[in-house]
Amino acid sequence: MLIWAVWLLAVPPIFVLLIFTAEALLGTLRLKPVAVSGPLPSTCILIPAHNEASIILDTLERLRPLLSNDIRLLVVADNCSDETARLVRQAGQPVIERLDPDKRGKGYALAFGREHLRSSPPDCVIVFDADCETDTVSIAALAKYCVGTQSVVQARYILSPDCDASAKVQISNFAFWFKNVVRQRGASRLGGAAVLTGTGMAFPWLKFEQAPLATANIVEDLALGLYFTQIKDAPVYLEEATVVSAAASEAATLEQRSRWEHGFLSTAKSHGLRAIFEGLTQPNRKLFQLGLHLLVPPLALLLLASIAILLLLGAIGLLTGYWFAFAALAATIAAALSLVLVNWMIEGRAWLSLGALLRLPLYLFWKLPVYLGFARGRDVGWTRTARRGDGTETMPGD
Structure with a gap:
């Protein structure tokens, strides 16, 4: 029973990380250009x-x-x-x-x-x-x-x-x-x-x-x-x-990501598993794959949740000596992080300097209020996003 309970903890993040890893691996290189021709439509x-x-x-x-x-x-x-x-x-x-x-x-x-x-x-x-x-x-x-x-x-x-x-x-x-x-x-x-x-x-x-x-x-x-x-x-x-x-x-x-990620998580919660089921039964392969995509939370939440469960599995391993589930989850986290790093090295450095990359753990804690707000059911409605230089942004501490 204990082994079943341990794997019940480990399987969901492993499954979601595998979806993320597949997309990250196949998305590493640019797509082959498609032919776009013909007259310009109205x-x-x-x-x-x-x-x-x-x-x-x-x-x-x-x-x-x-x-x-x-x-x-x-x-x-x-x-x-x-x-x-x-x-x-x-x-x-x-x-x-x-x-x-x-x-x-x-x-x-x-x-x-x-x-x-x-x-x-x-x-x-x-x-x-x-x-x-x-x-x-x-x-x-x-x-x-x-x-x-x-x-x-x-x-x-x-x-x-x-x-x-x-x-x-x-x-x-x-x-x-x-x-x-x-x-x-x-x-x-x-x-x-x-x-x-x-x-x-x-x-x-x-x-x-x-x-x-x-x-x-x-x-x-x-x-x-x-x-x-x-x-x-x-x-x-x-x-x-x-x-x-x-x-x-x-x-x-932070405000913009809160709004978008709350909306994404709500949509994923209400439609993710349903899309997978409908995609299998209709059948509709693209709907099935979109359902899988919806199961993958935003990157920061994915890492936070996976690491939290990994630590819990580690504690269980220390008490019981059963480490297989811990090792499986650790391997999938390592694979996902490796592909994030590979994509950063190929193209992502334009958006993220090495110094900022090293501060990733602090960013995860910065995002915690976003996810705690969602867990508490705090509503984030539609608002205009403030932009740099437009005179309307709220700066930190204001």
Whole structure:
């Protein structure tokens, strides 16, 4: 009975670590380029914007060279209390305003924009956050691949490298890259669905038209990806297209990760095992693999939980002399950490300096309040993420 109890403790983290290790191993190298050809389809870059007056003009200026007869822009000024809408009009770009304080969130803004587009729908809609930047090649690749395959497509979404930032921000940015690039590659090579990340998402109009957008879900992108995978229209990851966002301050980083990770954990809790079951019974391989992906918690939580169980197994081993479960879990933790290190050496050093990497144990403790808040059921609702230099971030100690 004791051996059974020990393995009941060890098997869940071993299983989850093996999923993570498989994705990390298969995501080590870049994907083989896909052929993106054909005429440029009519495309609308849809930008949901909430109180973005401090940055919206810079964003529009960066996007201006990308616009043409085939590529238009629409900004949804959603529940804004600043000059966002006026500044967009001043820049000569179309903007619609939405005011409904009881229905706040990106999903509602996207649904409002969709209603506006119905009178003259484009072939492709690209959802783009107000703090991001991209290039002509990426937009063209997204639009052509999206319409050519009639698939929902996710671009490579990364944060700007900043090795002058604090160790906490660097590690968080590295984890963001690992999730959005390395694990996306791994899932793609396994034949699984791409995980939608909220920006750089391209939709064929017919799929965008039917998508369940009007929701306050704080991870509406993850929920959308799950929806399309369930109906066997799984999103595709396109590494040839890149979208970049500026890193947030340390305080804003913790707030942003709290919001996203609480939403991810809630979605994983309610849909992870169900997706695996439905994927097996339908059958739907991509849904099954997405369910496996959802079982893997954020990297910091994965390491914290695995190490805590390893220490418990070590204590049991000292009392009983039974070390097999301890050795199995230790080996899987070592394999996962080794692949994190390999990926860091190949590409990850752009986001994470060696000095910051050595502070990883401190980062794990920094993230504890995020997970304790989730365990206590503390609600983290939708809020605008403060960005560096926009005059709205809350700095540590403020």
